Amino acid sequence: MPDSSLPPFDADASLLQRIDTLNRRYGHVIDEDKLEEWPKFFTEDGRYMVTTRQNHEANMPVGLILCENRAMIEDRILALRSANLFEPHSYRHLIDPPVVTGLDGIEYSLQTSFACFRTVQSSAPEIFCTGKYLDRIIDDGSILRFKERIVVCDSERIDTLIVIPL
Amino acid sequence: MAPLDFKPNDFSEVPYSVYSDEQIYAQEQKQLFQGDAWHFLAMEIELPNAGDYKTMPVGDTPVIVVRDKNGNINAMVNRCAHRGNLVCIEDHGNLDCLTCVYHNWTYDLQGNLATIAFEKGIQGNGGMAEDFDKSCHSLQRLRVETYCGLAFGTFSDDVPSLTDYFGPEMCGNIQRLLGRDMELLGRFQHGLDGNWKLYMENVRDTYHATLLHSFMTTFRLNRLSMKGAVEVSEGGLHHLTYSIRAQDNDQGQYDAKEIRAQKDDYALKAPELLESWPEFECDTTLAIQSLFPNFSIQQLSNVITLRLIVPKGPNKSELTWWVLGAVEDTPEQRAMRIRQSNLVGPGGYIAMEDGAVVGWVRRGVTGAEDKKSILAMGGRDVERISESRCNELAVRGFWQGWHGLMES
Structure with missing residues (x-):
């Protein structure tokens, strides 16, 4: 787990640029409903968790969403498409440039702020969630993938439901 | 006092005004939340x-x-x-x-x-x-x-002691699930777009479970053909529904093509999500219990949760979940509980629809204050027990209990 108390590292501009691009593409596939692409951002053993600041700070292990590998991440999309019922809605992510909190060989630790607006059918957009991504990214030289992405929501309160990933 | 437009001793039709009327809301605050309930x-x-x-x-x-x-x-x-x-x-x-x-x-x-x-x-x-x-x-x-690690409070000097208020049947289930050292694994909140009673009706509604929650039916987590029962406490106040691990391969009515959820080609890529262990000697795999007015305890496989729905005006409410484990859990058992908790909460595979439907009913009944909903599945009476879960008796029981306290 990245330690957010660490001071930001100086990472070279090209690395920051690559990570920033990764985050933008990540937001893009979610916001543009290319959700089948979303699991590909993770390593095969990649972990994805949506939690709240309160739960995260209290080291609570349960997530609003908790996927322990890419197969579980794919199942979230399968269920969203084929099993779960909800009112049609879309997200619009605004993702900050990343702050590097650790560099260890090919594994990088990052913290990135985001805001996510939700539009339910033809209603007005609303702020659905603000928070931070706590990431561990693996760099195989050409492709960056999430070994872990913990989405820490600033508020304990989610409006109605969460089915599309953050 | 606002009119409580029920037929005498018949709780199978509920006036939609109970979900939106300001006077009824104020009366609930006095009679229920500051009245004779825990x-x-x-x-x-x-x-x-x-x-x-x-x-x-x-x-x-x-x-x-x-x-x-x-x-x-x-x-x-x-x-x-x-x-x-x-x-x-x-x-x-x-x-x-x-x-x-x-x-x-x-x-x-x-x-x-x-x-x-x-x-x-x-x-x-x-x-x-x-x-x-x-x-x-x-x-x-x-x-x-x-009781069993749960603290309750009341403004009433008259309501009987906590365990008398619940009664022995309800206490039995609380004791079974929580009568040991427990661990808090997480807490969630979500805001719901409708009256708190719409959610409590949903908690007590055994009829919708396999119909609204496609995920559940698809993976045969619970079928109405499984052995079990619905029990309602004296006066309707509390309820318990449970089912016992299925021993049969009976496909029953779930092969009927009209059941939307049934998809032959649907399989989880990570079936370990549903890995479980037989935690209780009684082999209960599902238990949902409501404790009047707005609290519930449930066991779904090995996921043990508490839910509290708090009114926020007639048309809004706030739901809190507590997800629990037992201190005695082995690391493997704890991991299974944590994985299975994907089933519950605001993002839960078989819980997210319950939050949404509160808002949909609120919107559906807007302007229909003079009309009524129908709760006649399984008859019109509030029996104390039914082996069929295709039954709305526990919802009728809620209204019996609600009506009794509101008129007291």
Whole structure:
């Protein structure tokens, strides 16, 4: 787990640029409903968790969403498409440039702020969630993938439901 | 008093006005939330040490729940006896005494008024009126009782003791699930777009489970053909529905093509999500229990949760989930519980629809205050028990209990 108390590292501009691009593409596939692409951002053993600041700070292990590998991440999309019922809605992510909190060989630790607006059918957009991504990214030289992405929501309160990933 | 437009002794038709009427909402606050019912406050493990407190609402009333230096849990209204300011601003913490920041009045952890700033004035000038008696100005206290690690409070002096209020059948299930050392694994909240009773009806509605929650049917987590029952306590107040592990391969009515959820080609890529172990000798795999008015306890496979739905005006409510494990769990069992918890909460595979449907019904019944919903599945009476879960008797029981307290 990245330690957010660490001071930001100086990472070279090209690395920051690559990570920033990764985050933008990540937001893009979610916001543009290319959700089948979303699991590909993770390593095969990649972990994805949506939690709240309160739960995260209290080291609570349960997530609003908790996927322990890419197969579980794919199942979230399968269920969203084929099993779960909800009112049609879309997200619009605004993702900050990343702050590097650790560099260890090919594994990088990052913290990135985001805001996510939700539009339910033809209603007005609303702020659905603000928070931070706590990431561990693996760099195989050409492709960056999430070994872990913990989405820490600033508020304990989610409006109605969460089915599309953050 | 607003009219409660039910037929005499028939709770199979519910006037839609109960979900939106301001007068009914005000009457509920008085008759239910400040009346003869017990309200869930906290798990004891949330307040392990002397001075640990949390703030939460009971109905609309802000309440402080605190463990005192004798180890007892106390609850009092979060309202300074002086000018009505919130005494505790933060939602949780640890304190030696309770201090109102406005004029520095302090209370002990039982809520007794201890000190008043400048009580004797400054250099002999001013000070509180001579007839002011501190002992008459404590924080307003709730009666508090605990059972199986759960603390409940009430404003009523008349409601019977907690276990008498629940009755032996309801206590049996609480004891089965929570009568051991428990661990809090997480807590979630979500705001719902409708009246709190729409959610409690849903908790008690065994008819919708396999129909609304496609995920459940698809993976055969529960079928109405599984052995089990719905039980309703005397007067309708509380309910328990449960099912026992299926031993048969009976496809029953679920092969009927009209069941939307059935998809032959649908399989999880990570079926370990549903890995479970037989935790209870009775082989109960699903138990949903509601404790009147707005609290419920459930076991879904190995996921054990508490739910509290708090009204926020007639048309909004707020739901809190507590996800629990047992201290005795092996690491493997704990991991299974954590994985299975993907089934519950605001993002839960078989829970997310329940939150959404509250908003959909609210929108559906807008402008229909003179019309009624139908709860006639399984008849019109409130029987005490039914082996068929295709039955709305527990929802009828809710309205029987609600009506009784509202008219009392």
